[in-house]
Amino acid sequence: MSAIPYRIRRSPRARRARILVDGEGVEVVVPRRFPLREVEPLVRDKRGWIERTLRRIEAAREEFPPPRLEPGGELPYLGERLALDVRAEPARRLCRVTRRDGTLQVVLGGEALRDAVESWYRRQARREIGVRLDAATARAGTGYTTLSIRGQRTRWASCSSNGAMSFNYCLLLAPAEILDYVVEHEVAHLEVRDHSPRFWALLASRCPRWREREDWLRRHGQALRL
Numbered sequence: 001m002s003a004i005p006y007r008i009r010r011s012p013r014a015r016r017a018r019i020l021v022d023g024e025g026v027e028v029v030v031p032r033r034f035p036l037r038e039v040e041p042l043v044r045d046k047r048g049w050i051e052r053t054l055r056r057i058e059a060a061r062e063e064f065p066p067p068r069l070e071p072g073g074e075l076p077y078l079g080e081r082l083a084l085d086v087r088a089e090p091a092r093r094l095c096r097v098t099r100r101d102g103t104l105q106v107v108l109g110g111e112a113l114r115d116a117v118e119s120w121y122r123r124q125a126r127r128e129i130g131v132r133l134d135a136a137t138a139r140a141g142t143g144y145t146t147l148s149i150r151g152q153r154t155r156w157a158s159c160s161s162n163g164a165m166s167f168n169y170c171l172l173l174a175p176a177e178i179l180d181y182v183v184e185h186e187v188a189h190l191e192v193r194d195h196s197p198r199f200w201a202l203l204a205s206r207c208p209r210w211r212e213r214e215d216w217l218r219r220h221g222q223a224l225r226l
Helices: 034-043 049-064 113-138 169-173 176-189 197-208 208-222
Strands: 007-009 018-022 024-029 074-077 080-088 098-099 101-106 146-150 157-159 163-170
Touching: 007 080, 018 049, 018 098, 024 034, 034 049, 049 208, 074 169, 098 113, 101 113, 113 146, 113 163, 113 169, 113 197, 157 176, 163 169, 163 176, 169 176, 176 197, 197 208
Parallel strands: 007 024, 080 101, 146 163
Antiparallel strands: 018 024, 074 080, 098 101, 157 163
């Protein structure tokens, strides 16, 4: 039986060792002074769960192919698939990213391809999410204070107690109805802070198919990474 490959990351905020499995592989997060000799037994003990999770990720990838961030690759964008057309101009100081119909044209200067594409997705996220957030709060009769766009690894969005909204730009890699659902989810938190039955009832009144959207995110969320 072959060993499961994994990487180790020490975290000053970790209080115990934990294993993360996603589209990038297996990562063991350990406290700063955690004995490294205890990592391998931990991975062996969780082998069954790790392998099942990796199989689920692979099955989800076949159903919803992840981005291929390379010349001639393909990127999902709110339900569409954009062909990636890359051209290098070494003398150029700043890159240029332009969407033309079903193609994302990238002219690279001194910036790496991933950085250029991520910057474009972040700009698009502010526009796409901002429009949806304004419309959803108007329908709900509520309001928010600020909107920030981030790239968290394990969180899609959040709503603070003072109405500050944060969304992951990777949501633009999902179909549009998934982004719509996440926006409605966070807007509902403006009225109900927790995940009590009252919250889910409110969300269901605004997004009747929320269970399907949540299930899609659970199954395909690992593919929503550049």
